């Protein structure tokens with residue numbers, strides 16, 4: 200180990216549409232919504248992450264909250280760079296340093312991003328002192344994080360249901376054999392709930408409320424084995440303009456989400472039908488692995504299992520599977536050299 204190695208810090212980043220996570224020294228040190236709040240007048244970023252998230256839907260005309268990544272792509276380069284840089288600067292162990300340390304980084308990127316976006320991510324990383332920057336595709340990182348041995352000549356299917364995209368991939372011998380990315384994931388589920396409340400209950404609810412409904416009583420099926428209690432929801436009555444409250448059951452939310460879940464199912468079926476027979480035989484034995492926050496929707500695993508006639512497993516701590524895998528790749532650069540994009 201040379202002197203410069205001693206000075207280098209290593210971090211793994213999962214740059215997600217909904218959440219950004221960072222691992223440093225084997226610990227998750229950042230786990231924050233991918234949101235920034237910007238002052239419209241000065242153009243300055245005034246908050247990122249959790250703090251900016253709390254402002255969402257409650258801003259006045261001088262403050263705007265932005266989600267720099269949308270639909271699994273980078274919608275605002277400048278804001279996403281500032282967000283990454285602020286997250287890194289706030290890592291406690293790095294904050295204490297006299298000067299910003301050189302960074303060796305592995306960054307996980309959605310598999311749908313273009314060459315130009317990839318270059319932008321890399322350049323952003325270099326500007327925050329990234330001296331050695333590797334990129335890794337999301338399904339690979341998810342598979343490693345789930346604990347699959349992706350270098351084996353054996354097929355595995357991963358379905359990562361994030362905020363902006365659902366990424367379905369069949370991986371074997373350290374490569375993605377076939378994949379599909381659809382823009383139906385957690386954000387769409389949330390919007391389905393907003394639409395449902397508006398059309399069925401004349402109730403106008405914001406994004407944060409709709410997301411809370413999804414997490415507390417959301418379901419992919421109308422017959423759950425252990426159903427959650429009904430939830431009371433406050434919002435604005437569309438007709439009278441007054442604040443009001445309604446009670447909603449998980450069955451209603453299942454109805455609201457049904458169309459979108461069907462599209463996820465279809466994408467899984469389509470990917471299965473494109474899988475080479477030898478790998479399909481492997482998947483028949485191993486089943487399908489789910490990761491990403493959206494995989495926690497009640498009954499989704501069972502529904503996918505019924506549709507595909509395959510066993511479906513949800514990753515342990517699905518919101519962190521990707522960053523965990525990115526962290527493992529960072530610690531084993533040599534082993535994962537062939538799948539990292541330099």
Ligand SMILES: Nc1ncnc2c1ncn2[C@@H]1O[C@H](COP(=O)(O)OP(=O)(O)OP(=O)(O)O)[C@@H](O)[C@H]1O
Pocket residue numbers: 214215216217218219270271309360361362363364365384385386410413414417490491492493494495496497517518
């Ligand atoms: N318990 C839950 N039930 C249903 N959905 C959930 C739950 N917890 C989180 N989510 C949803 O998961 C999504 C975020 O997942 P995740 O952090 O894996 O996405 P991401 O990696 O940021 O997005 P992408 O993969 O599209 O870049 C959000 O839409 C969130 O509402």
